[in-house]
Amino acid sequence: MSTVLFISGPPGIGKTSVAEALSEQLKIPFFDLDQLIEKEKDTVLSAYIQNLGWSEFRQSESNRLQELCQLLTRLQSNATQKQTLVSGFADNHDQTYYKLEAVVSLGGGCVLKESNRLLMRELGPIFSLWGSQALIKQRLHRRVKHNPQAHPLPLSSSGDLNQLLLERLPVYLDCDAWIEVYEGESPKQVAQRIQKIWTHHQTVKNDLPEMPDPSSKSFWYSPPHQDSFFSQNFKPNSSEQTDVKSAIPPLEKSDTPPLMLHDYPIYLESSAQDKLIDQIIKWLTSSVSHNQKAPQLAVFSDDIVARLYGGELVGALQSFGIQAHLISFPVGEQSKQLRVVEALSTQLLKLNFTRSDCLLALGGGVSGDLCGFVASIYLRGVSWAQIPSTLLAQVDSSIGAKTAVNHPLGKNLLGAFYRPDWVWIDDHYLKTLPLRHLKAGWVEALKHALISDPKYFEVLSTLSLEDCFNEPNSITPVIERGLQIKAHIVAQDELEKGSRALLNLGHTLGHAFEKADPNLLHGEAVALGISFTAEYSHYYNGLGQEQVQQIKLSLAHHDLAIDWRKYINEKLFKRLAFDKKRSGSQLNFVTLDAIGKANIEPIDFELFKARVNELSQASVVLDIQ
Ligand SMILES: NC(=O)c1ccc[n+]([C@@H]2O[C@H](COP(=O)([O-])OP(=O)(O)OC[C@H]3O[C@@H](n4cnc5c(N)ncnc54)[C@H](O)[C@@H]3O)[C@@H](O)[C@H]2O)c1
Numbered sequence: 001m002s003t004v005l006f007i008s009g010p011p012g013i014g015k016t017s018v019a020e021a022l023s024e025q026l027k028i029p030f031f032d033l034d035q036l037i038e039k040e041k042d043t044v045l046s047a048y049i050q051n052l053g054w055s056e057f058r059q060s061e062s063n064r065l066q067e068l069c070q071l072l073t074r075l076q077s078n079a080t081q082k083q084t085l086v087s088g089f090a091d092n093h094d095q096t097y098y099k100l101e102a103v104v105s106l107g108g109g110c111v112l113k114e115s116n117r118l119l120m121r122e123l124g125p126i127f128s129l130w131g132s133q134a135l136i137k138q139r140l141h142r143r144v145k146h147n148p149q150a151h152p153l154p155l156s157s158s159g160d161l162n163q164l165l166l167e168r169l170p171v172y173l174d175c176d177a178w179i180e181v182y183e184g185e186s187p188k189q190v191a192q193r194i195q196k197i198w199t200h201h202q203t204v205k206n207d208l209p210e211m212p213d214p215s216s217k218s219f220w221y222s223p224p225h226q227d228s229f230f231s232q233n234f235k236p237n238s239s240e241q242t243d244v245k246s247a248i249p250p251l252e253k254s255d256t257p258p259l260m261l262h263d264y265p266i267y268l269e270s271s272a273q274d275k276l277i278d279q280i281i282k283w284l285t286s287s288v289s290h291n292q293k294a295p296q297l298a299v300f301s302d303d304i305v306a307r308l309y310g311g312e313l314v315g316a317l318q319s320f321g322i323q324a325h326l327i328s329f330p331v332g333e334q335s336k337q338l339r340v341v342e343a344l345s346t347q348l349l350k351l352n353f354t355r356s357d358c359l360l361a362l363g364g365g366v367s368g369d370l371c372g373f374v375a376s377i378y379l380r381g382v383s384w385a386q387i388p389s390t391l392l393a394q395v396d397s398s399i400g401a402k403t404a405v406n407h408p409l410g411k412n413l414l415g416a417f418y419r420p421d422w423v424w425i426d427d428h429y430l431k432t433l434p435l436r437h438l439k440a441g442w443v444e445a446l447k448h449a450l451i452s453d454p455k456y457f458e459v460l461s462t463l464s465l466e467d468c469f470n471e472p473n474s475i476t477p478v479i480e481r482g483l484q485i486k487a488h489i490v491a492q493d494e495l496e497k498g499s500r501a502l503l504n505l506g507h508t509l510g511h512a513f514e515k516a517d518p519n520l521l522h523g524e525a526v527a528l529g530i531s532f533t534a535e536y537s538h539y540y541n542g543l544g545q546e547q548v549q550q551i552k553l554s555l556a557h558h559d560l561a562i563d564w565r566k567y568i569n570e571k572l573f574k575r576l577a578f579d580k581k582r583s584g585s586q587l588n589f590v591t592l593d594a595i596g597k598a599n600i601e602p603i604d605f606e607l608f609k610a611r612v613n614e615l616s617q618a619s620v621v622l623d624i625q
Contacts, residue, residue, distance in 0.1 A: 009129030019105035364390035372403030391441025395482030440523025
């Protein structure tokens with residue numbers, strides 16, 4: 001059975017160019033609903049909307065969508081007619097490559113009508129593109145500048161774009177797949193990501209029914225239920241408590257023993273979904289004491305990971321009789337704040353979570369930090385485990401029991417050391433991770449190499465993250481070495497009284513850069529911090545110029561910005577002053593003696609400030625940008 005991919009999202013996000021790129025990649029036809037309306041009405045949309053108004057336009061949009069869907073359905077049922085049918089609709093399709101699939105770019109408001117969504121879901125999934133408000137505003141501005149005839153926005157009288165986005169968010173969230181678009185990403189890169197997700201779900205979900213049930217709202221991701229910004233996918237089954245023990249499938253012995261850090265295991269697996277379910281059931285069962293009911297489980301994920309993996313995991317656990325709930329929160333660093341901790345705890349309280357119930361972080365570093373922090377304070381502490389789904393979380397943040405949220409005055413200022421019961425690392429999750437996030441995660445692995453392993457540095461420097469998924473198992477040893485180094489350092493000094501501070505390499509300034517520029521990902525800010533540290537270590541600690549160049553080249557080779565100078569100003573120093581690693585007037589700054597050898601250098605804050613200023617005026621060691 002064929003499928004049509006519908007691309008939706010707010011105005012200006014780039015639906016048409018992404019859909020076009022996707023159609024080129026998949027070699028399937030592309031339809032643009034707005035263009036089809038213009039063609040039918042023989043006028044540009046701006047004039048049409050101006051003359052007849054938005055409600056008339058929305059009606060035409062629905063009619064044209066219906067015609068298009070009927071056409072595509074007829075094509076599905078009668079492949080031989082396709083040539084004639086298609087040529088009446090759009091003239092630019094090369095019939096030789098025509099398959100029974102298509103990409104359709106929708107107008108921003110087309111998904112607002114539920115009847116439209118139902119119609120589309122009979123043919124395929126609706127992808128929802130989304131981006132930061134700054135990005136959307138910037139792109140809209142560019143669109144109007146380049147094309148004054150671009151159609152206007154359906155803004156309220158206040159002309160408030162934020163309001164429009166806020167109103168539409170629940171509808172976009174209700175689409176089948178949520179695709180975050182990042183600053184600087186080309187339509188081709190976004191399309192590649194969609195293709196990756198699409199292919200991934202087609203291959204792993206071979207037990208899917210061929211056609212979705214259009215009334216079931218979505219068919220491969222479970223959309224979070226929208227009763228508030230914080231949503232919960234699966235309502236608790238209030239009827240009866242199932243005994244988890246009776247549902248346990250026999251456990252297979254793992255071929256490779258897990259890495260142990262203190263008293264908790266770190267499993268390194270590859271596409272081992274069934275084993276993961278066994279692991280969770282074993283864990284929950286082991287926490288059931290005599291005459292106690294089976295524990296409930298809350299899976300904490302951000303909105304994207306909830307859609308990609310959370311619904312599926314929770315559904316599978318429920319089928320084993322486990323009272324599992326998916327609790328999701330908005331994507332990104334903004335969720336690492338006390339307000340969110342309170343909202344998540346409220347969800348747990350409403351679900352009657354007790355001290356014997358368990359939490360599971362499924363997601364990147366933000367989910368791990370947030371879930372771990374909630375676990376550490378909810379009813380004075382409940383059990384938790386982690387399934388990191390970004391490279392950064394797999395090689396770094398999931399190891400070492402640090403949990404935290406941010407304070408308006410600085411990053412990770414409120415937190416606790418709180419060990420998980422176990423950590424499950426599976427490279428399978430990385431297949432859907434955007435390249436930009438892979439690169440940001442790679443930076444933390446590079447940091448580990450710089451601290452203690454020159455050979456690992458070489459491996460990472462030549463690693464192509466673009467290609468690593470075409471070569472099976474090429475990423476696994478990279479993850480393994482990174483987490484071994486981290487685990488080794490943490491094992492010596494879990495509470496960061498001494499040597500663990502080595503792991504702050506690149507982070508002292510990195511955190512301040514991250515706060516200064518919200519568009520930077522954590523790993524990207526750390527890359528700038530490492531670039532600074534390399535130059536600092538050259539001037540003040542004698543790190544060889546050649547090694548500075550190697551470090552900066554390695555970062556630049558992975559498209560990471562290394563020009564830290566533009567971030568240096570008084571405001572940055574104020575942020576630095578709140579850095580939690582500072583004790584009294586001293587700062588513990590991590591420097592490099594060589595690639596593979598780092599040092600913790602206590603330095604007076606004022607002296608450090610003077611050195612940073614001096615260095616920012618000094619000539620650049622290897623100016624690549
Ligand atoms: N606790 C620690 O020791 C420690 C160490 C380093 C970093 N951190 C923290 O980690 C955070 C950064 O972590 P991060 O970069 O993982 O951020 P993140 O959790 O925000 O994830 C990055 C993005 O990737 C998406 N994503 C996650 N998994 C995905 C998947 N498998 N497929 C597709 N998309 C996926 C997320 O939705 C998000 O948009 C920062 O807050 C940082 O302070 C903590």
